[in-house]
Amino acid sequence: MKNNILIVFGTRPEAIKMAPLVNALKKEALFNVKVCVTAQHREMLDQVLDFFSIIPDYDLNIMKANQTLHSLTAAVIEGLKPILDDFSPQYVFVHGDTTTTMAASLAGFYSGAEVCHVEAGLRTFNKYSPFPEEINRKITGVIANYHFAPTQIAQQNLLSEGVKAEDIIVTGNTVIDSLLESMLKVNSAYSNEEIEELKGTLSFEKDIVLVTGHRRENHGDGFLNICKALEMISKLDNVEIVYPVHLNPNVKDVVFEKLSNNENIKLIKPLSYPTFLWLMNKSKIILTDSGGIQEEAPSLGKPVLVMRDTTERPEAVSAGTVLLVGTETNKIFEESKRLLQDKKSYEEMSMLHNPYGDGHAVKRIVEFVLNRASKNSNG
Template identity: 50%
Template sequence: MAPVYLAMKNSKLEPIVIATAQHRQMLDQVLGLFGINPDFDLDIMQERQSLSGLTSRLIQKLDEIYAANSFDATLVQGDTTSTFTGALVSFYHKIPVGHVEAGLRTDNIYNPFPEEVNRRLNGVLSTYHYPPTESARGNLLREGVPSDRMIVTGNTVIDALLWTIENKAGATSSFREKFGLESGQYILMTMHRRENWGEPMRNVMLAVRDILDSMPEMKLVFPVHLNPVVRETVYPLLKGHKRVILTDPLDYLPFVSLMEKAALILTDSGGIQEEAPALGKPTLVLRETTERPEAIKAGTALLVGTDRKRVFQETIRLLTDRSAYERMALASNPFGDGKASLRIAEHLELVLG
């Protein structure tokens, strides 16, 4: 949403930022990087928060803000609990909702959980829809969303990535030097989704050990999510390995730096499936389904699930088969040209008058 905010600041619109702070540590560094000062900060996060507790706290606090202020529209992005509750409270106050990154679907309500249902509900609550691709637009049309209520924009995550590379290029190399990482000599990994908690995540950690045993020159960098459930699986299996670097979640700028020069990426993250192709990085998706089939179709990403043997085999194949690697690295990015935010701001200017 940062590039959307910047585009709106350069338009006739007046953006009012409500930060739910569903993930406090992850939020603050992004706000600082893009120079965003929230008008409202709910600071909602609690340790080991349940989805029900988070949802109820968000609805109550957001309702207080909407009751005390006059807004012409609400913009929400993606599929988080904050996104769903923001759209719901806006609906309760009869304020139109614009959904950024609309129309992504796996057609499995429990995978990813709870994101698939969050974004489907947003599809019902939203007045304006900003699907990033034609495929996402097709999903919305099949669900009965009128075509004149949506425009294909590309994904704003590409806008943010290209802005960062252009404006912060001088700072990126220092982050890799800090960890002693050379270009192409490390795998970057993220894994945190609820459907992967427990045995699936354990299987992947064992696969990582197998990969490093087979590739003695390769390192692994893993910024580990702060959720204790994730850490209780990751650290016992990977901590202490001499070629594994476990860190707390990284700020956006150093993470972009690590993506730039990684050999490949292992992830269950949605956004990274879009960012990595813009940097020419083959991506193995540690999930059974993806709401970004464009990446799979374009050949920039491959679904490998969480089976230990398959994760190992596909990673080794890419690291040892140059032709297979280059097919993924050189495939075109289907997620946009870096101008999605401008399209959203221009559309809102038009419809709000």
């Protein structure tokens, strides 16, 4: 008898990191796998589904203008109930730290499923930073039956919270599996309209500084400081900044007001996943407040400056592949200048080992679940 598995995600980063796992689990004869997307982020999610050829079995389509965390949480739980009642999964897979993740783990628990948490155990130990992600992953960690920790530090965090050792496996991060698979595709003469447009827009003989920024805790003064730093960086010799601007008005309005008249700063619309990978690979350094980029960029040899005061990914800081610079204007500028102008500093950072995995995280997760499913069916 097959084990029913429901995989739930709602945002682009979750889709990127879960796509190789979806495809691997579907190849196993022991499992009947269905995918539910909440579409917490609609357009950006759909681009990834298309790139990885994933067609959801269920689509809650819950994204609404001006949605709140309260309404989002309620919509996920309510939307999942009839699906869980109908499909009766033995396992519900969730990823990381989104509101979809937290609400889906709770809904799965209510339905009697065993909750499997991919990218488990990340912590900043500050429940307000990142907000609400830190609390989302802690709640999910309390509910989950099985924890797929990307690193030994994440494993230790879970052990210190009382999770049983036999319910945790260190897998590496599935984002590396996804990145390596995707780069093979992107590098094999892959192109699209976005890439061709960028080729005509950007001066690739210059050092490209790629910027992303959207974190809720940086809204307001944080983004004003970041914009000042970008203005200063744009005045350095042989530098061009490209910034795919997040659609959130709290980000977009400030960035366009402060930076739209600077010819050395190209403000562009958010990019599809394959185009973003292509641009990361063409960049010299990356400035970001994103979590996933801290994991991906080291595999491409790209130094990352993290514009946050805390990170749930201390492994990258310890390994030296990323540097925390916060949102202090002068620090962002000085560290960017150092990497752009000091060849030795750049090479030291770009040649370091990625602490987030070897591209075999999915294989380890599938083997773990196969083992547990076999034990359960025999026991």
